[in-house]
Amino acid sequence: MTGVVPRVAVVGAGYWGPNLIRNFLASPDWDLVAVCDLDEARARRVIGNRTAVDVETSVDRLLARPDLDAVAIATPARTHASLALSAFAAGKHVLVEKPLAESAADAELMIDSARRAGRVLMIDHTYCFTPAARYIRDTIEAGDLGDVLYVDSTRINLGLVQPDVDVFWDLAPHDLSILDFVLPGGLRPAAVSAVGADPLGTGRACIGYLTMPLPSGGSAHVNVNWLSPTKIRQVVIGGSRRTLIWDDLNPQQRISVYDRGVDLTGPAADVGERTARAVSYRMGDMVAPALGEREALAAMVAEFAAAITERREPSTDGTAGLRVLSILEATSASLAAAGAPAPVQDHSASMIKEYA
Amino acid sequence: MTGVVPRVAVVGAGYWGPNLIRNFLASPDWDLVAVCDLDEARARRVIGNRTAVDVETSVDRLLARPDLDAVAIATPARTHASLALSAFAAGKHVLVEKPLAESAADAELMIDSARRAGRVLMIDHTYCFTPAARYIRDTIEAGDLGDVLYVDSTRINLGLVQPDVDVFWDLAPHDLSILDFVLPGGLRPAAVSAVGADPLGTGRACIGYLTMPLPSGGSAHVNVNWLSPTKIRQVVIGGSRRTLIWDDLNPQQRISVYDRGVDLTGPAADVGERTARAVSYRMGDMVAPALGEREALAAMVAEFAAAITERREPSTDGTAGLRVLSILEATSASLAAAGAPAPVQDHSASMIKEYA
Amino acid sequence: MTGVVPRVAVVGAGYWGPNLIRNFLASPDWDLVAVCDLDEARARRVIGNRTAVDVETSVDRLLARPDLDAVAIATPARTHASLALSAFAAGKHVLVEKPLAESAADAELMIDSARRAGRVLMIDHTYCFTPAARYIRDTIEAGDLGDVLYVDSTRINLGLVQPDVDVFWDLAPHDLSILDFVLPGGLRPAAVSAVGADPLGTGRACIGYLTMPLPSGGSAHVNVNWLSPTKIRQVVIGGSRRTLIWDDLNPQQRISVYDRGVDLTGPAADVGERTARAVSYRMGDMVAPALGEREALAAMVAEFAAAITERREPSTDGTAGLRVLSILEATSASLAAAGAPAPVQDHSASMIKEYA
Amino acid sequence: MTGVVPRVAVVGAGYWGPNLIRNFLASPDWDLVAVCDLDEARARRVIGNRTAVDVETSVDRLLARPDLDAVAIATPARTHASLALSAFAAGKHVLVEKPLAESAADAELMIDSARRAGRVLMIDHTYCFTPAARYIRDTIEAGDLGDVLYVDSTRINLGLVQPDVDVFWDLAPHDLSILDFVLPGGLRPAAVSAVGADPLGTGRACIGYLTMPLPSGGSAHVNVNWLSPTKIRQVVIGGSRRTLIWDDLNPQQRISVYDRGVDLTGPAADVGERTARAVSYRMGDMVAPALGEREALAAMVAEFAAAITERREPSTDGTAGLRVLSILEATSASLAAAGAPAPVQDHSASMIKEYA
Structure with missing residues (x-):
């Protein structure tokens, strides 16, 4: 790295690229030197007037620039692996949009390539x-929630029906990456069950339900839907001590922690042909903790810079992307x-997952 | 029938019985003559002071009373069939709490017995x-919703963990009976898929997810949970023309009908190895229709009286109960x-289902 | 008192009377012996069939009954004083619906009469x-809220436009009685300001805003409205340490206590021609305490019985009613x-207010 | 004007300036040439790296630039008038943040100056x-709402206690400008009543209630509060035909139109000493219309450009600002x-108000 802050280029000025561009521009940790898109007019529109950011239309020319330390890849998933491999070959650090790749095999190649090149893959x-x-x-x-007994994650919306992926590959990476991040040891189910429906005949599932076991004996359920007229982004995490609800569309009370639940109070007893346990109910208070309101992408680009500067794995590294991808394949x-x-x-x- | 209005007794003064008693007492269509419970003190407590309603502690004595036209059975499910058969044998009409019986076989016996006796089974x-x-x-x-593309029904609560049934048998009858009632032709899936979890080790599923195909090619999903700290009773019915959401816990806006959705706009096209269709999005208004606020149980006891008086099947007859039971068994x-x-x-x- | 539990009659079977009747019937603390209404059919309809409760159509005959210890008056406000005075003269205890009377002068007569008769006025x-x-x-x-800095109480609804009172007299007694109950020392403003509107030309204010000073230097504001299409029953109590919001229409979270607010942090300073203080902001957690769900009227009739039995003032005595009435007159x-x-x-x- | 699109500078890079800068940069209708602030570092921070926008620290030098057609003034209110007069003297068009000026007298000067200079004042x-x-x-x-019977506008928040203005001058301009915009003929009350409170002793009202008559005989009420732990931005407009609620913090249902209300159904009748009218109640549907989600500031800067190009008054012109200011002074x-x-x-x- 030659400058005071690392220099980055964003590849892909379509759906998500503009959000990355805005955050790299506003970040004190980065110098955005270029935006690369096959559609030059689209790239120019995104960076706006009165700018000194370059527009590139060739990835090869972009990666050949010596004044560039990193690239952020916001192109369709099928292009991620080859772009990342080229970037590592050119000595650049790489940030990739989700999903990491089209297949777990590609993702392993990317992770391996980053390690060999000594570059960050985030x-x-x-x-x-x-x-x-x-x-x-x-x-x-x-330990405030106790053991995680169940997870119920809902992400539904009148979403864009994607031409190349189904609703699981489009939306579930959000739920899975969250669970991988918050559950101790990450999300590593042995198997998953998925049912879906395509009632419009679009050629891919537009509605999906995904269930997987948790170490506690409970389960994680993910409900994704492109056809819902209302938008819900909610994660419920039921614990043996407390249950937490994250309602991401309620900025005034995103998280609620309930001291309510069911406790086992007696030994196992025979009930008809079954064994049952006596239970009692906790009906305690709810606490909605104060949270800051920092934009997630700002924190994300800061972490990318920190991982490069401190020569370490980022908190969402390639192996996290690989775990999510493996569940999607299943x-x-x-x-x-x-x-x-x-x-x-x-x-x-x-x-091996290495936390920062 | 000898009196001006039919005379009824409620059997079982436990959890649900008091609600039936209150509604029979307030109904102009009924004369509540007795409450029957093994626990006489409980029965007396429920009917209160200054009352002329009798308390009975023997079902046999109750059914032998000549001043009785009908019984309402609010006892545990395993007793429903034998009580109903005795009542039909005594020439009484019968109302049964859900589920209709412990097994589809018992339910068929009850339906058959009601027909032979020429009595109403509701x-x-x-x-x-x-x-x-x-x-x-x-x-x-x-036809306002068009074809029903998907149903998503959620009924979660910090509920009473039942000693003798799991969460499906306790809560899903509500969702299934609603769907059977509102879907044209009733709810008749060929098969169902169910996953559940018992993370507390209570001996039965406390969390359950149930999925079944709909005639349109879409699916109905039911999410039931005894461990949730918050209460949700919501049914989403996604149609090809509009989508309806019933939020039963929002008395100010129980039903919302959204003119939002995805429409197929083009012919099938090849996308990679798949066939896909071009789509467009409707983003129209939402309408929350004005609804009356009549208590459901008041309407239910009125329908029971009307079926008896008009010598017809009630709108929720034994076959509806049987359909729900068959799905629970599956x-x-x-x-x-x-x-x-x-x-x-x-x-x-x-x-054969016969609508009134 | 002659019986095991006091014997009561409800006078007035109209709007509110049925709620009292239901609660007296269900209470272990009371024996409901009669309902009195000029309209005998209405009284019979309310008590229902199979009952041993008497119907009376004459207050004089009712009050002459020796098997009666107390009356609950649920008639129009203009009749409260004369009915209560007659009841005290007959030696009965008296419960009165709000407002206590049509005027503070009448209320003082009632309070005085109860004291002379040695009977409870609630x-x-x-x-x-x-x-x-x-x-x-x-x-x-x-002290959890600190000093009460402001109160903002909203009670709006598509309510029944009353023939004989305006929206202040109809709805504000609820807000005022709550504030009188929760504020230390009761609600005793020196003056009030009220503005109202009658945009439909009904002959009385249908919309009203009421403001009064609080001891802290802050103010209490009451917003009442008969014309609102939506229903709100909310009380905000802003304190120097915490702020509490009571949303009575949200049974899952009626009370929320916010550790958020503004603190003075510096000495007074001159800002232009004014004196100002430096401030800081607290952005802490919110807690929604677990509350029981007992029906208020059940607790109210229990308190009426307890005051009689224990020969003491009830927690909402005549002087509380008088304070509310004085504010309504102002x-x-x-x-x-x-x-x-x-x-x-x-x-x-x-x-002198005497708390139990 | 010399360029293809007008050239603008933003004066003031503090609280609101960055929002203007972002929108002028993103607008196809504008060329942002400079940001002017006494604090050069703050200005540079706002425009970010890799930019060709100039930073100016002197208003005089800025206004002397020939490559500038318009200025947007986002400085404290007390500086608005002198800055605007200088800008008109230099031949520039002017956009001013609310409130228009510190006094109605200053506002009149600004309006007059704009007219003499033939420049737009927005x-x-x-x-x-x-x-x-x-x-x-x-x-x-x-006419969908009928006559406007009442308005109830609430704008409360844990807001920044301002050093130089009270809560009315800080927040009520939003409510007043909205009402001025939506009410036929604008908002022109003959008088207003205001009560406020400063329970913390900050030296200015932190809580305020403002009431003013409407032509229908009803009233408009504005509730502003800097001390509320929760945020509400709601406007209720009660009409004789329908009532509309704008909840600006609910992006999924910002506007709800209720076909519910009270109708006069009979002739005037004497009720005691008053005249009253018989009424009936409408309990119809609610409709939430689909609205676009365009950012308001983007539409605002587009209107500023259009007014300049088309040589007309903007839809929110100086006289709208003056009407709001006159109400604030009262x-x-x-x-x-x-x-x-x-x-x-x-x-x-x-x-004279001249709509575009």
Whole structure:
């Protein structure tokens, strides 16, 4: 790195690129030197007038620039792996939009390539950089919720029906990356069950339900839907001590922690042919903690810079992206098998997660 | 029938019985002559002081009374069938709390017995008597929603963990009876998939997800949970023309009908290896229709009286209860098979639904 | 008193009477012996069939009954004083619906008459018997909110436009009785300002705003409205330490206590021609305390019985009703004076509030 | 004008300036050439790196630039008049943040100066450029609400206690400018009543209530508060035909139109000493219209450009700013007089509102 702050270029000025561009421009940790898009007019429109940011239309020319330390890739998923490999070959650090790649195999190549090149590979799991996600991770780690008994995550919207992916691949990476971030040890189910529906005949699932076991014996459920007229972004995390609800569309009360639940109070007893336990109910207070309102993308680009400067893995590294991808691949397999559980391939032997 | 209005007794003064008692007492269509419970003190407490309603502690003595036309059975499910058969044998009409019986086989016996006795068998699917459910049935029948593409029903609460049934048998009858009531032709899936969890180790599922196909190619999803700190009772019905949301806990706006959705606009096209269709988005108004606020149980006891007087099937008859029961039995089978689809037994050949 | 529990009659079977009747019937503390109404059919309809409660159509005959210890008066406000005086003359205890009387002068007569007769005079300030109001009184008394800086109470609805009173006399007694109950020392403003509007030309204010000073230098504001299409029942109590919001239409979270506010941090300084103080902001957590869900009227009739049995003043006694009435009279005076402040007559010299 | 699009500079890079800068930069209708602030570092921070926008620290030098057509003034209110007069003297068009000036007298000078110079004077009444405000104006104009019977506007927040103005001058301009925009003929009350409180002793009102008559005989009420722990931005407009609620913090349902209300149904009748009218109640549907989500400031800067190009008055012109200012001055007078109504000075003789 030659300058005071690292120099970055954004590749892809379409749907998500403008958000990255805005945050790199506003960040004291970065110098945005170029935006690269095949459509030059679109790139110019995004950076606006009175700017000294360059527009590039060739990735090769972009990666050949010596005044560039990193690239942020905001192109369709099928292009992620080849772009990232080229960037590592050119000695650049890489930030990739979710999902990390089209396949777990590609993702492993990317992770391996980054390690060989000694460069940072970061996945933009944006929600992990919200104050809410950080609060949840900390409160679970501190034991405030007790054991995680169940998770119910809903992400529905009148969303853009994507031409190349189904609703699981479009929306569930958000839920999965959040769970991977907040659950101790990450999200590593042995198998998943998925059912979906395509009632309009669009050619891919527009409605999806995904269930996977949790270490406690409970389950995590994800409900994603492109056809809902209302928008919901909610994660419920039920614990043995408290239950937390994250309602991301309620800025005045994003997180509520309920001291309400069911406790086992007696030994196992026979009930008819079953064994049952006596229970009691806690009906305590609810606390909505004060959270800051920092924009998640601002924190994300700051972490990307910090990982480069401090020569360490970012908090959402390639292996986090790979874990999410492995679950998505199993999801597709279960969907094809009409909901029968499909195993999630375990990459943990070769890919050890290293937290910053 | 000998009196001006039919005479009824409520059997069971426990959890739900008091609600029936209150509504029979307030109804101009009924004369409540007795409450029957093994626990005489409980029965007396429920009917209160200064009353001329009798208390009975023996069902046999109750059914032998000549001044009685009908009984309402609000006892545990395992007793429903034998009580109903005795009542029919005594020439009484019968109202039964949900679920109709412990098994579909018992339910068929009850239906058959009612027909032979020429008496009314009604199931108390309470929600079907709300102004909201009636509005939904009418608006679907009128074609206002178009084809039903998906249903998403959520019924979660910090509920009483039941000693003898799991969360599906406790809560899902509400969702299933509503869907059976509002969907044209009733709810008759060929199979269901169910996954559940018992993270506390209570001996039965406390969290459950149930999915079944709809004729349109879409699906109905039911989410039931005894461990949730917050209470949700919501049914989303996504249609090809409009989508309706019933939020039963919002008395100021129980039903919202959204003119928002996705429309197919082009012919099928090849996208990669798939076939896809071009889509457009409707972003129209939302209408919350004015609904009356009549108590559902008041309408339910009125319908019970009307069916008796008019010598016809009630709008929620035994076959409706049987359809719900058949789905519950398939749910238990799928749950035992780790979510693999389980077929729903079809009783429609022998049991033709007759709407009033 | 001759029986095990006191015997009561309800006078007036119209709007509110049925609620009293239901609660007296269900109460273990009372024996409801009669309902009195000029309209016999209405009285019979309210008590229902199979009952041993008497119907009376003459107050004189009712009060002459020896098997009666108390009466609950639920008739129009203009009849309260004469009915109560007759009841005290007959040796009965008296519960009166709000407002206590048509004028403060009448209310003083009632209070005086009760004392001379040695009988209980209680006002049905129903909201004071909710778990929420009791929580608020306790939390203010414990100092959790600090000094009460402001109160903002909103009670709007598409309400029944009353033939004989304006919106202040109809709705504001609720707000005023709550404030009188929760504020230390009761609600004793020296003056009030009221503005109102009658945009439909009904002959009385249908919209009203009432403001009065608080001891802290802050103010209490009451917003009442008969024309609102939506229903709001909300009380905000802003304190120097915390601010509490009571949303009575949200049963899942009636009370929220916010540790958010503005603190003075510096000495007074000159700002232009004014004196100003440096401030800082607290942005802490919100807590929604767990509250019971007991019906307020059940607690109210229990308190009426307890006051009689224990020969003491009830927690909402005649002087509480008088304080509310004095503010209502000043409200009418201010309204007639186009919003100019009108003094509230002080009855505290003769009428010392005695808490139970 | 010499360029293809007009060239503008923003004066003041403090609280609101960055929002203007961002919108001028993103607008196809403008070329942002400079940002002017006494604090050069602050100005540089706001425009960011890699920019060709100039920073100026002297207004005189800025106004002397020939490559400038317009200025947007986002400085404290007390500086607005002198800055605007200098800008007109230099031949520039002027956009001013609210309030237009410190006094109605200054505002009249500004309006007069703009006319003599033949330049546009626009006030940034931002809310008037929201899709919601435009919808409301159109629906009132079309007669959908009938006569406006009452307005209830609430704007409360844990806001910044301002050093130089009270809560009325800080927040009420939003409510007043909205009402001026949507009410036919603008907001022209003859008098206003205001009460306020300063319970913390900050030296100025932190809580305020403002009431003014409407032509229908009803009233408009404005509730502003800097001390509220929760944020509310709500305007209720009660009409004789329908009532509209604008909840600006609910992006999924900003506007709700209720077909609910009270209708007069009979002739006037004597009720006691008063005249009353029989009434009935409408309980119809609610409609939430689909609205676009265009950022208000983007529409505002577009209107500024259009007014210049088309040589016409903008939709929020100086006289709109003057009307708001006149009401604020009367508010201060009423506040000083303990709530007694204070007359609003009428400037309409000299200042005729001219809509575009």
